[in-house]
Amino acid sequence: MFxxxxxxxxxxxxxxYDAIVVGSGAAGGMAAHVLTSHGMQVLxxxxxxxxxxxxxxxxxxxxxxxxxxxxxxxxxxxxSGREYTIRKPPYxxxxxxxxxxxxxxxGTGSDYAKDIVVDEKDHPYTGTEYAWVRARCLGGKTNxxxxxxxxxxxxxxxxxxxxxxxxxxxxxxxxxxxxxxxxDLYLGISGHKENLPYLPDSIFQRAxxxxxxxxKLRESLTKMGRVLTPYRAxxxxxxxxxNKYRVHCYGRGACxxxxxxxxxxxxxxxxxxxxxxxxxxxxxxxxxxxxxxxxTVDKDTGKASGVSFIDTDTxxxxxxxxxxxxxAASTLESARLMLLSKSSLxxxxxxxxxxxVGHNFCEHIMGPGVYGLDKELVGKPRTLDDxxxxxxxxxxFRNLEDRNQKFLRGYGFEGGSGTGMFPDNAYGTPGFGSAYxxxxxxxxxxFIGMGGFGEMLPRYENYVELDPEVKDRWGVPVLRxxxxxxxxxxxxxxxxxxxxxxxxxxxxxEVLSVNREILTEGYSIHELGTSRMGTDPKKSxxxxxxxxxxxxxxxxxxxxxxxxxxxxxxxxxIMALCWRSCDHLADELKKGNx
Amino acid sequence: xxxxxxRRDLIRIGAGAALAAPAVFAADAPKFFTPAEFALVxxxxxxxxxxxxxxxxxxxxxxxxxxxxxxxxxxxxxxxEDWRNGLKLVDELSRKMHGHTFMEASPGERVAVLTRMAxxxxxxxxxxxxxxxxxKHATAHAYYTSKIGIHQEMEYKGNAMLEEFVGY
Numbered sequence: 001m002f003x004x005x006x007x008x009x010x011x012x013x014x015x016x017y018d019a020i021v022v023g024s025g026a027a028g029g030m031a032a033h034v035l036t037s038h039g040m041q042v043l044x045x046x047x048x049x050x051x052x053x054x055x056x057x058x059x060x061x062x063x064x065x066x067x068x069x070x071x072x073x074x075x076x077x078x079x080s081g082r083e084y085t086i087r088k089p090p091y092x093x094x095x096x097x098x099x100x101x102x103x104x105x106x107g108t109g110s111d112y113a114k115d116i117v118v119d120e121k122d123h124p125y126t127g128t129e130y131a132w133v134r135a136r137c138l139g140g141k142t143n144x145x146x147x148x149x150x151x152x153x154x155x156x157x158x159x160x161x162x163x164x165x166x167x168x169x170x171x172x173x174x175x176x177x178x179x180x181x182x183x184d185l186y187l188g189i190s191g192h193k194e195n196l197p198y199l200p201d202s203i204f205q206r207a208x209x210x211x212x213x214x215x216k217l218r219e220s221l222t223k224m225g226r227v228l229t230p231y232r233a234x235x236x237x238x239x240x241x242x243n244k245y246r247v248h249c250y251g252r253g254a255c256x257x258x259x260x261x262x263x264x265x266x267x268x269x270x271x272x273x274x275x276x277x278x279x280x281x282x283x284x285x286x287x288x289x290x291x292x293x294x295x296t297v298d299k300d301t302g303k304a305s306g307v308s309f310i311d312t313d314t315x316x317x318x319x320x321x322x323x324x325x326x327x328a329a330s331t332l333e334s335a336r337l338m339l340l341s342k343s344s345l346x347x348x349x350x351x352x353x354x355x356x357v358g359h360n361f362c363e364h365i366m367g368p369g370v371y372g373l374d375k376e377l378v379g380k381p382r383t384l385d386d387x388x389x390x391x392x393x394x395x396x397f398r399n400l401e402d403r404n405q406k407f408l409r410g411y412g413f414e415g416g417s418g419t420g421m422f423p424d425n426a427y428g429t430p431g432f433g434s435a436y437x438x439x440x441x442x443x444x445x446x447f448i449g450m451g452g453f454g455e456m457l458p459r460y461e462n463y464v465e466l467d468p469e470v471k472d473r474w475g476v477p478v479l480r481x482x483x484x485x486x487x488x489x490x491x492x493x494x495x496x497x498x499x500x501x502x503x504x505x506x507x508x509x510e511v512l513s514v515n516r517e518i519l520t521e522g523y524s525i526h527e528l529g530t531s532r533m534g535t536d537p538k539k540s541x542x543x544x545x546x547x548x549x550x551x552x553x554x555x556x557x558x559x560x561x562x563x564x565x566x567x568x569x570x571x572x573x574i575m576a577l578c579w580r581s582c583d584h585l586a587d588e589l590k591k592g593n594x
Numbered sequence: 595x596x597x598x599x600x601r602r603d604l605i606r607i608g609a610g611a612a613l614a615a616p617a618v619f620a621a622d623a624p625k626f627f628t629p630a631e632f633a634l635v636x637x638x639x640x641x642x643x644x645x646x647x648x649x650x651x652x653x654x655x656x657x658x659x660x661x662x663x664x665x666x667x668x669x670x671x672x673x674x675e676d677w678r679n680g681l682k683l684v685d686e687l688s689r690k691m692h693g694h695t696f697m698e699a700s701p702g703e704r705v706a707v708l709t710r711m712a713x714x715x716x717x718x719x720x721x722x723x724x725x726x727x728x729x730k731h732a733t734a735h736a737y738y739t740s741k742i743g744i745h746q747e748m749e750y751k752g753n754a755m756l757e758e759f760v761g762y
Contacts, residue, residue: 060753063739067663070739074669097669253752384751421750426734430715432642432708440734441648441747 011287017043020322022292025140027558028328029270030575034582036283047291048136057261070109078105084131084520090124102133116143122473127481131522139270147267147389149189149234150568151180155198163408169563170535170544179576187268188236194229199395205238208388213374213417213448220507226397231390234268245272251387254421293476295325295341295350302345304554310474324553331559335530336479339466351548356541360532362458362565364524365489367517369451370500372509377446385418396567407491411567415450452496455567456489458529483521493518531560546581553594625666639733649747655740661732680725
C-alpha cells in the first residue's frame with residue numbers, strides 16, 4: 001500500500017494535542033486536513049481498523065475469478081430488506097450465522113466490503129426498526145459511498161422561513177458557498193452546469209455522458225421545466241495535480257458492480273483524499289482500533305479536556321488530552337458519545353443542557369420509483385454504459401416557487417439506464433431456451449429506472465437515547481431508536497411514485513413497474529440531525545461554527561449538526577461545513593479563545 | 595513510496611486482467627450432487643441457456659459445477675435438500691407426462707416438461723414450479739457471471755482501462 005510514513009499507534013498520552021478528532025470519515029478526514037494545514041497538532045482516532053483497501057476492493061476482479069462470484073463466505077449473512085420490517089433490532093440476535101451484516105451487503109460483491117462494514121453481532125442496537133449501516137475502518141463509509149455530491153441552497157438553509165416548518169439554519173448559502181468551492185477544488189467533482197438556484201453548480205470537472213434513454217428523459221423533462229443532469233459525482237475526472245494518491249477516472253466500468261469502492265481513488269475517499277496528505281504535514285497522529293467511549297471534562301472549567309478510548313484489540317482504556325475535541329463519528333455515533341459523556345457538570349451528557357442531543361433526527365425517505373423500457377433501444381449493439389461513477393440525478397421540482405398543498409419540501413431522483421456487467425433482466429425475463437437467451441441479450445441495454453430521495457422533516461419526537469441495559473462487544477451502552485417516518489413523508493412518498501410514472505410516460509418510456517413501498521428508516525444512510533446548529537442554546541446544540549453552546553472547545557463536525565435534511569445527499573455539505581468550522585477553530589485556538 | 599501510475603501501466607493492468615482467467619471450478623467429480631444428479635443439472639441448465647449461433651451455453655460455462663460447489667458449502671442444509679427434492683420432481687413429472695425420466699426423454703419431451711414447470715414462473719404455486727424458479731435463478735446467475743456469459747454472450751465492454759474518460 002502507498003501509505004505515507006505516519007505515526008500510527010504512537011499516541012503520546014502525556015502530550016496535549018491542539019485537537020483530537022474522533023472518526024476518520026468525510027468529516028474527520030476533513031477536520032484532520034484543515035487543522036493540520038493550519039499547523040495544528042492533531043490526534044485522529046478511528047474506532048475501526050486500518051485496511052489495505054485496494055486488497056479489499058479488488059475493483060477489477062472478474063466475477064469468475066472469485067470462488068463465489070463475489071459473494072461472502074457461507075457462514076456470513078446480510079440482512080434482507082424484509083428482515084428489517086418483520087423484526088425489531090438487535091437484528092443479529094439469535095442468528096445462526098457467524099457474521100451478520102447490514103443490508104448493503106445483500107447484493108453482488110459482498111465479499112469485497114465485508115471487512116469495511118461492521119458485524120452486527122458486535123454492534124447491536126435496540127428500539128424501533130432502523131436499517132443502520134456503519135463502517136468501522138480508516139475512512140469509514142467514504143470507502144463505499146455512492147458519490148453523489150450535491151450542494152444545498154437557501155431553499156434548504158432558509159426552508160423554515162419559506163414554509164413555516166421547523167428552524168432555519170444559522171447560516172445562508174453565501175456563508176458556505178466559498179467552502180463548497182474549496183471542497184470542489186481540493187477533492188474534485190464531476191458534473192454539468194445547470195444554473196439552478198435550488199441546486200447550485202459546483203466547480204465541475206468533466207461530466208459523465210448521458211446515454212440515449214437518459215437523454216430522451218432529459219429532453220422530455222425540459223419541456224416540463226424539470227432538470228435531469230449527469231450524476232454529480234465526488235469523483236475526479238480530470239485529475240488532481242496536488243494529490244499523488246489519486247488518479248482521474250478511467251471510465252473502466254463496473255462501478256455499480258459491488259458495494260462501492262474505487263481502487264484508483266478517482267472517487268473521493270477520506271484516506272487518500274484527506275488523511276494521507278494530512279499525514280505528510282507531520283502534524284497528524286493517527287490511531288486506529290481506538291473506540292472513543294467518553295469526552296473527558298476539566299472539572300474547573302467545564303471544558304472538554306480530551307477523550308477516553310478503548311483499544312479494540314486489548315480492551316484497555318486510555319485517555320488522551322486535547323485543547324479541543326471534534327466529534328466526527330457519524331450522526332448517530334456522535335450523539336451516542338455525547339450522551340455517554342456524563343459528568344457532574346454535564347449530567348445529561350456533554351453539550352446537552354438543551355436536552356436536544358439525539359433529537360430532531362432527519363434523513364431521506366426512499367423506496368418509491370419507476371422502472372421502464374425504451375423500446376427503441378431493443379436489439380441495439382452493445383455499448384459501455386457503466387463506465388461512469390453514476391448515471392443521472394433528477395433535481396427537486398416540488399415546493400420551489402409553487403406550493404404543493406399535500407406536503408412540505410421536496411425530493412429528487414437518482415437513476416440510470418444501459419448495460420452493466422450483469423444483465424438484470426435475466427431474472428425477470430420469463431421462459432427458457434434460445435428465445436429466452438436472445439431476449440435477455442436484446443433487451444439488456446434498453447431499461448431505465450430511477451428511485452426517489454425525499455426530505456424527512458426533523459421532529460423532536462424522532463430521537464435516539466442510550467439503552468439502559470444492552471451493551472456492545474466492548475461493554476459500551478448502545479443506542480435505542482425512536483424513529484418513525486411521519487405523515488408528511490408518507491404523502492411525499494405517494495407523490496414520488498405518481499410523479500415518477502408521469503415523467504416516464506411523458507417521455508415515451510414504457511412503464512414496467514412502479515414501486516410504492518417505503519423502505520425502512522435508515523435505508524438512505526443519510527442520517528442527520530441529533531445535534532443541530534442554531535442560535536438559541538435552548539433549542540439547538542451547536543452554534544454556526546459547530547461549537548457546542550455549553551462547551552466551546554467541543555465541536556461536532558459531522559451530519560449531526562444539519563438542521564434539516566433537504567433532499568440532497570449530504571456528504572459535500574458535511575465537508576464544506578467542517579472546513580468552515582475548522583478554519584474558525586484554528587483562528588480561535590491561535591487567539592486563545594477556546 | 596510515492597503512488598504514481600501512468601496511463602500505459604493502467605492499460606496494461608486492464609489487459610492483464612482480461613487475459614488471466616483460470617477456471618475456478620475444474621470439471622472434477624461433483625462435490626454435492628451424485629453423478630446422475632449432476633448430469634441432470636447439467637442437462638437442465640443447458641436447456642435453460644443453450645448454446646446457439648451467438649455463444650456457447652450453460653454447459654460450456656460449467657454452470658452445473660458452480661451450482662454444485664455452492665450447494666456443497668451452503669450454510670443452510672435445507673438448500674441442499676430442496677435441490678435434491680427438486681431434481682426428483684423433474685423426473686417424476688417427466689415420467690407422468692412421458693413415461694420415462696428427463697434424461698431418457700426426447701428433446702421435444704424435455705421442452706414440454708420444462709414448459710409445464712415454468713408455467714407460473716413469476717408466482718410459482720406447486721413445488722416443481724418453485725424448483726424451476728430456483729433452478730432458473732441459479733442458472734442465470736452462474737451463466738451471466740461466467741467468462742462465456744460476460745464476454746461472449748453479453749459482449750461486455752467494461753472493466754478495462756479506457757484511453758480517455760468518456761465525457762458528456
